[in-house]
Amino acid sequence: MAKLNLDDLKKMRDEKRREMNRRDTDKSIEIIIGMGTCGIAAGAKEAFDAFVTAIDASNLDDVMIKQTGCMGFCANEPTVEVRMPEMPDTIYNNVDATIAERIVKEHILEQKMVSEYVFDKPSVDIVDGQ
Amino acid sequence: MAYKSFILVCAGTGCHSNMGEEIYNELVKAVEAHNISQDVQVVKTGCFGFCEQGPIVKILPEEAFYVKVTPDDAPELVAEHVVKGRQVDRLLYKEPGMEKASNKIDDMGFYQKQFRIVLRNCGFINPEDIDEYIGRNGYQSLGKVLTELSPDDVIEELKKSGLRGRGGAGFPSWMKLSFSKGVTGVDQKYVVCNADEGDPGAYMDRSTLEGDPHSIIEAMAINAYTIGADKGFIYIRAEYPLAIERLEVAMKQARDYGLLGDNILGTDFSFDIEIRLGAGAFVCGEETALISSIEGKRGVPTPRPPFPPVKGLWGKPTCVNNVETLANIPVIIEKGGDWFKKIGTEKTSGTKVFALTGKVNNSGLIEVPMGTTLREIIFDIGGGIKDGKKFKAAQTGGPSGGVITEEHLDTPIDFDNLVALGSMMGSGGLIVMDEDDCIVDVTKFYLDFSVDESCGKCSPCRIGGRKLYDILDKISKGSATAEDVDKIDAIAEAMKKASLCGLGQTTPNPVLSILHYFRDELFSHINEKVCPAGKCKDLVSFSIDAEKCIGCTLCARKCPVNCISGAKRQAHEIDQSQCVKCGECFTVCKFDAVVKA
Ligand SMILES: Cc1cc2nc3c(=O)[nH]c(=O)nc-3n(C[C@H](O)[C@H](O)[C@H](O)COP(=O)(O)O)c2cc1C
Ligand code: SF4
Ligand code: SF4
Ligand code: FES
Ligand code: FES
Numbered sequence: 255m256a257k258l259n260l261d262d263l264k265k266m267r268d269e270k271r272r273e274m275n276r277r278d279t280d281k282s283i284e285i286i287i288g289m290g291t292c293g294i295a296a297g298a299k300e301a302f303d304a305f306v307t308a309i310d311a312s313n314l315d316d317v318m319i320k321q322t323g324c325m326g327f328c329a330n331e332p333t334v335e336v337r338m339p340e341m342p343d344t345i346y347n348n349v350d351a352t353i354a355e356r357i358v359k360e361h362i363l364e365q366k367m368v369s370e371y372v373f374d375k376p377s378v379d380i381v382d383g384q
Numbered sequence: 385m386a387y388k389s390f391i392l393v394c395a396g397t398g399c400h401s402n403m404g405e406e407i408y409n410e411l412v413k414a415v416e417a418h419n420i421s422q423d424v425q426v427v428k429t430g431c432f433g434f435c436e437q438g439p440i441v442k443i444l445p446e447e448a449f450y451v452k453v454t455p456d457d458a459p460e461l462v463a464e465h466v467v468k469g470r471q472v473d474r475l476l477y478k479e480p481g482m483e484k485a486s487n488k489i490d491d492m493g494f495y496q497k498q499f500r501i502v503l504r505n506c507g508f509i510n511p512e513d514i515d516e517y518i519g520r521n522g523y524q525s526l527g528k529v530l531t532e533l534s535p536d537d538v539i540e541e542l543k544k545s546g547l548r549g550r551g552g553a554g555f556p557s558w559m560k561l562s563f564s565k566g567v568t569g570v571d572q573k574y575v576v577c578n579a580d581e582g583d584p585g586a587y588m589d590r591s592t593l594e595g596d597p598h599s600i601i602e603a604m605a606i607n608a609y610t611i612g613a614d615k616g617f618i619y620i621r622a623e624y625p626l627a628i629e630r631l632e633v634a635m636k637q638a639r640d641y642g643l644l645g646d647n648i649l650g651t652d653f654s655f656d657i658e659i660r661l662g663a664g665a666f667v668c669g670e671e672t673a674l675i676s677s678i679e680g681k682r683g684v685p686t687p688r689p690p691f692p693p694v695k696g697l698w699g700k701p702t703c704v705n706n707v708e709t710l711a712n713i714p715v716i717i718e719k720g721g722d723w724f725k726k727i728g729t730e731k732t733s734g735t736k737v738f739a740l741t742g743k744v745n746n747s748g749l750i751e752v753p754m755g756t757t758l759r760e761i762i763f764d765i766g767g768g769i770k771d772g773k774k775f776k777a778a779q780t781g782g783p784s785g786g787v788i789t790e791e792h793l794d795t796p797i798d799f800d801n802l803v804a805l806g807s808m809m810g811s812g813g814l815i816v817m818d819e820d821d822c823i824v825d826v827t828k829f830y831l832d833f834s835v836d837e838s839c840g841k842c843s844p845c846r847i848g849g850r851k852l853y854d855i856l857d858k859i860s861k862g863s864a865t866a867e868d869v870d871k872i873d874a875i876a877e878a879m880k881k882a883s884l885c886g887l888g889q890t891t892p893n894p895v896l897s898i899l900h901y902f903r904d905e906l907f908s909h910i911n912e913k914v915c916p917a918g919k920c921k922d923l924v925s926f927s928i929d930a931e932k933c934i935g936c937t938l939c940a941r942k943c944p945v946n947c948i949s950g951a952k953r954q955a956h957e958i959d960q961s962q963c964v965k966c967g968e969c970f971t972v973c974k975f976d977a978v979v980k981a
Binding site for chain 1 (some may be wrong): 387388389390392444445446447468469470508509515516518519520521522523524527530531641642643647649650
C-alpha cells in the first residue's frame with residue numbers, strides 16, 4: 255500500500271463512509287422491507303437492492319434500510335413500510351424496483367406519497383387530492 | 385454491491401475467550417452456505433460492554449442483540465434472522481424482570497443512558513481493519529492538525545474542551561501538553577500512553593485498545609505534533625495479549641498507509657511508536673515509575689518535581705496520558721472543544737467509562753456523561769441489585785478510593801464531587817455492594833492489595849500500609865479496641881503526608897472512608913463483636929433452629945467438614961468446634977433453619 259496524503263485519506267474515508275454509515279442505526283428515516291418467504295418469493299430482494307442503489311445515488315445519509323419478517327399481507331407482497339419525520343408512517347404494497355425508486359424520489363426526497371401503492375392508507379386527506 | 389446486513393461478533397477478551405473465534409467462523413461458513421457473502425458482512429468487533437451476557441452477536445440494521453451465543457447457534461441465526469427475516473427469540477436479550485425480549489438496542493436499559501465518545505467505535509468496527517476506522521472519520525483529525533492547526537491551536541481547542549486526564553488525578557490535559565511544548569532547546573521529546581491499568585476490577589483501557597486501537601495511535605500522533613515529539617511509547621502490561629496484538633496490527637497498518645513513520649500524510653511531521661511491556665506491578669502505572677520502567681530500570685517512583693512533562697524519559701520532556709484520555713482527543717479535534725464542553729458537568733466535561741461490577745444485574749463496561757448519578761448507573765443501566773437485595777454501598781476509585789452510600793446515590797458523579805465524598809474517580813472501577821457484603825472485609829481486600837503492591841521504597845507506605853491492614857484484620861476478628869481506631873487516623877495522616885508517591889498517599893483512603901460512613905458497622909465489630917453482614921468468620925456462628933429444621937439432611941451432605949449430625953426427619957445439629965464457617969449449610973437450607981449470628 256502506497257503512503258497516503260491528505261487527499262487520499264479523505265477519498266478513502268468518503269468511499270468507506272457510506273458502507274460504515276449503513277451500520278449506524280441512529281437514523282431518522284427507516285425503510286422496512288418485509289422479507290418473509292412470501293416477500294422474497296414476490297421479489298423483495300430486488301426491491302431491497304433497488305432501495306440501496308437509489309439511496310446511494312441520492313447521497314442520502316440519514317436512511318436506514320431494514321428487513322423484517324412477513325407483515326401479514328402476503329397477497330400484497332413485497333410490502334415496505336416507510337417511516338420518517340413530517341410524514342405519516344406508510345406501508346406500500348407490490349413494491350418492485352421501479353416503485354422502490356419512486357418511493358425514494360417522491361416519498362423521501364419530495365415528501366409526496368406514491369398514492370397508488372399505499373397499502374395502509376394513513377389518512378384520506380393526505381392521500382390523493384392533497 | 386454494498387452490504388445490506390451486518391453480523392457483528394464481539395471479539396473482546398470476554399467473548400473471545402468464550403468461543404468467539406468459533407462463533408465467527410461458523411457464521412462466516414453459514415453465510416457462505418446460503419450464498420449471501422455478497423450481501424452480508426460478518427465483522428469481528430471490540431467489546432460491546434455487556435460482557436456478562438457474552439458471547440454477543442449483534443445483527444444490523446435490525447439491531448437484534450443476541451446473547452450467550454454458542455457456535456452451534458450460528459447456522460440458525462443466519463438461516464432464520466438473515467435469510468428469513470425472523471428474529472431468533474430464544475437468543476435475544478431479555479431485561480431483568482421482563483418476559484419479552486427487547487428487540488432494539490436503544491430500548492435496552494443497559495444502553496439507554498449511555499453516551500459513547502471513548503467507546504464510539506468499540507463493538508462497531510473491526511479493530512484490525514484500518515479502513516473501517518478511516519470510514520468512521522479516523523485519522524481525519526490528525527490530517528486537520530497537521531495541515532490546518534498550529535500546536536497552540538491544538539492546545540487552545542483542548543483547553544476549550546475542558547478535558548481532564550482520566551488516569552485518576554484529573555489533571556487538565558491541555559496544561560500538560562503546554563508544559564512540554566514550552567520546553568525549548570532540547571533535541572528530543574516523547575509522548576507516552578499509559579495502558580498499565582492496575583486497578584483491580586478495571587478493564588476499560590484494555591477494551592478500548594482491543595476495540596479501537598487506531599484512536600490511541602491517532603491521539604498520540606496529535607499530542608506528539610503538539611509538543612514537538614517524534615517518538616512515542618505505549619506502556620502496557622503483558623497480561624493484555626489481545627490488546628498488544630491488536631496494537632501491533634494497527635501500528636503496522638498505520639505505517640503502511642504513511643500515518644506513522646516519516647513524513648506523515650506527506651507533511652514534514654514524523655512520528656513512530658514502540659510498545660513496552662510491563663510486568664503488571666500496580667505502582668508501574670504511576671508516571672515516574674512507568675518512566676523508569678521504560679528506561680529499563682526498576683519501576684519505582686521518583687520524587688516530583690521535576691515533573692515528567694518537563695523532565696521525563698531520559699531527562700527529556702515527556703507527556704504521559706492515560707488510554708481513555710487519549711481516546712477523547714481525535715473527537716475533540718473533529719467536533720471542537722465547545723462541543724465537548726457541553727457534555728458532562730461544569731467542572732468535568734465529557735464522559736467517563738466505568739467497569740461496573742459487583743452485585744448488579746447488568747455488569748459490564750459503560751460510558752456515561754459526567755454528572756450522571758450513581759442511582760442512574762446502578763438502577764437504570766445496571767438494572768438494580770441482584771436477587772432483589774438491598775443496596776449498601778458502591779466503591780469507586782479502587783485501592784485509592786472509598787465508598788459512597790445510599791444517601792449520596794443522587795450526587796452527580798465527577799472528579800470533584802467524588803473527592804468531596806471522600807472517594808475518587810480513579811480509573812473507573814465501580815463495585816456495587818449489597819447487604820451481604822461486609823464493609824470491613826471489602827476494605828481489607830483493598831488494603832491487602834495496596835500492601836502487596838507497595839514498592840517498599842519509602843517507609844510510610846511500606847510500614848504504614850501493613851499496620852493499617854493489621855488493625856483491620858484485628859477488627860474483623862473482633863479483637864480490636866477503640867484505641868486502634870485512633871491509631872488508624874494517626875497512621876493515615878502520616879502516610880498521606882510522608883509517602884513518596886500516590887500509592888502510599890492514597891492507601892489509607894478506603895479505611896478513612898468507612899470510618900466516615902460506616903462507623904456503626906465498624907464499631908459493632910469492635911464493641912459488640914458482631915459482623916452485621918455475617919461475613920467475618922470469627923464473628924459469625926452457624927446454628928440450626930430445631931423448630932424449623934425438617935431433617936432433610938441436605939446441609940449435612942454439603943458440609944465440607946462433616947460437622948453436622950442428625951437423623952433423617954429429625955432436627956440437625958452443628959458441632960461448633962469443628963465448623964469452619966464456610967456458610968454452605970446456610971446457603972443450601974431451603975427451610976431457613978440454619979441461623980447465622
Ligand atoms: C499508584 C498509582 C498507580 C497508577 N496507575 C495508573 C494506571 O494504571 N493507568 C493510568 O493511566 N494512570 C495511572 N496512574 C496515574 C498516572 O500517574 C498519571 O497521572 C496518568 O497516567 C496521567 O495521565 P492522564 O493525565 O491522561 O490521566 C497511577 C498513579 C498512581 C499513584
Ligand atoms: S438443610 Fe435445613 S432443614 Fe435440612 S437438615 Fe439441614 S438445617 Fe435441617
Ligand atoms: S458453616 Fe460450613 S462447616 Fe460450618 S456447619 Fe455449615 S457447612 Fe459445615
Ligand atoms: S468482551 Fe464481548 S461484550 Fe465485552
Ligand atoms: S513508594 Fe510509593 S508511596 Fe512509598
